Amino acid sequence: MSTSATPRERLLDAAGELFYRDGVNIGVDALCKAAGVSKKSMYQLFRSKDELIAESLASRGPAYQTLLHPGAEDDRAPRERILTVFERQDDIVAAGNYLGCPYVSTAVELKNPEHPGSVVARHFKQQLTDFFHRELVKAGAEDPSTLAVQLTMIFDGAAARAVVRAQPLGGIGATTAAALLDAAGIQAGELALN
Numbered sequence: 001m002s003t004s005a006t007p008r009e010r011l012l013d014a015a016g017e018l019f020y021r022d023g024v025n026i027g028v029d030a031l032c033k034a035a036g037v038s039k040k041s042m043y044q045l046f047r048s049k050d051e052l053i054a055e056s057l058a059s060r061g062p063a064y065q066t067l068l069h070p071g072a073e074d075d076r077a078p079r080e081r082i083l084t085v086f087e088r089q090d091d092i093v094a095a096g097n098y099l100g101c102p103y104v105s106t107a108v109e110l111k112n113p114e115h116p117g118s119v120v121a122r123h124f125k126q127q128l129t130d131f132f133h134r135e136l137v138k139a140g141a142e143d144p145s146t147l148a149v150q151l152t153m154i155f156d157g158a159a160a161r162a163v164v165r166a167q168p169l170g171g172i173g174a175t176t177a178a179a180l181l182d183a184a185g186i187q188a189g190e191l192a193l194n
Helices: 007-022 028-035 039-045 049-068 078-094 102-110 116-139 144-165 172-183
Strands: none
Touching (some): 078 172, 102 116, 102 144, 144 172
16 A cells, blocks of 8 residues: 555555455554554544445456456457457466456345345446457347346356455366357358448
8 A cells, every 4th residue: 555545545445355355344453553543533534334335346356357358459359359358368467366256256145136246246247248248249249138147147256256266267267168158150350240
């Protein structure tokens, strides 16, 4: 954490790290200590711990997506752009300290779909599905909506496997996604003809 960070930024950073590592049930005292902020300040900045959970997850979302999604400058065909997500997931897991998809982990731990943290988690998971959907439409997929959900399930399943097995994925997510794309007729280097 930067020493020039505001108390709010320090809380968001500490919460993001601690919630991912230790879970969202970590105590407010531990959060405040890690952030170097008093409980009084925390509650002046956030109405509740629930709000802090949601905002810390939202603040980390864009960086996590940037790690996974190919950028707009990546002009490869949709199949390759989709598979990039799984290859990057594989790299993140292989780098160590992978504790699962932060959105799925939070939603599973909260067990309440209406909790503000679950709402944020659902939003970011939907963005992954939307990315897949856009690429599948570009590729001319017959049923891009169903395929996008299936790809998201492969991603989430690979994340769960990495955590449960406590070992690298070894390309299983990318291989499984490629098999699904093959079955759907989405070939390498192909763009849909308009």
